[in-house]
Amino acid sequence: MMVCFIATLGQILLLGCISFTAANSKTCQIYAAVGESVTLAFNYEGLAKSHTLRWTHDTTIIFLRQQGRVTIGKPEDITTTGSILLKSVKLQSEGTYRGDALHPNGTLAKTWTGQLCVMEKVSKPRLSYICDTNTVNLNCHVSKPQGLFFTWTIDKTTLSSETRQTLSISLSQLKEKSSFSCSVANKVSAESSETVQPICKAHTLCFKPNIVLGVLAGGAVLIFVLLIIITVLCCSYRRTKTKMQPSDKGEFNLLSVNKGEAESITMYENIHSVESCPSPSPQPSPRACYENISKLDVKTESKPPQLSTAAEGQQPSPVPKPRTKNAKTPDI
Secondary structure (H helix, E strand, C coil): CHHHHHHHHHHHHHHHHHHHHHHHHCCCCEEEECCCCEEECCCCCCCCCCCEEEEEECCEEEEEEECCEEEECCHHHECCCCCEEECCCCHHHCEEEEEEEECCCCCEEEEEEEEEEEECCCCCCEEEEEECCCEEEEEEECCCCCCCEEEEEECCEEECCCCCCEEEEECCCCCCCCCEEEEEECCCCEEECCCECCCCCCCCCCCCHHHHHHHHHHHHHHHHHHHHHHHHHHHHHHHHHHHHCCHHHHHHHHHHHHHHHHHHHHHHHHHHHHHHCCCCCCCCCHHHHHHHHHHHHHHCCCCCHHHHHHHHHCCCCCCCCCCCCCCCCCCC
């Protein structure tokens, strides 16, 4: 049982190795760019009209000529040596191509097999740089960097050791007017960027003008908004503080002072009236004196009783009755 399992596992590993080797053997011998024409060279000098010429793409016959008669494909696509011309290839055109030349009796005269790979052309790269504290960082921009080869040139000298998309150069090694360019390439095309002369100073940062303007504009707007907020808060604080100040206390003190002054004036007028009331006059009015004294007693309850007694003593006393021995009718 164990022997069978080991034998089966060995067969699986062997088949896997064979498949992996076969997959690696399908490497591209011919490269072509999309939209271009490519010729698959057969180069059979002894090719005659009596030979059968056949071209296949993977498993599809794309050209067939027998006894000088073309049944599949176009005669103008074939050269005198049997090479085939593929016009305006597409990505779907890649694959395995095979050409066979057969004798009139059907025996093989010549065969050719090749793998065609079709790729898109690279676009023109754009070179940019950013000044760091002590270095300048260059970047070679391209739309599809996968599978591309990058090369860098400084002052018309190619750096063979630099094959990455970015390049960093120390500012101490950077000359005053050093020029840089980058190139991208694949199997079918190559393009180079424009030459750039970085302008950097040590311990400075280089930014694009639009970035600087954007930062300055943003800072100005932020400062303006902060000033508006501070102004609104100050005005609100002042209004709140004004409303919270107790105005009743000042009004109460003013009323107290005014009331005290009014009471002092009233007391002075009443006393003056009382003092001037008993002065001789043609016809004194006891009733007026009595009302003034009553008002004075009400408002000045805390005054000494001498003022009230003096006021009462000034009231007209009733007429005394004469004492007589015999009771008589009082003579009024």
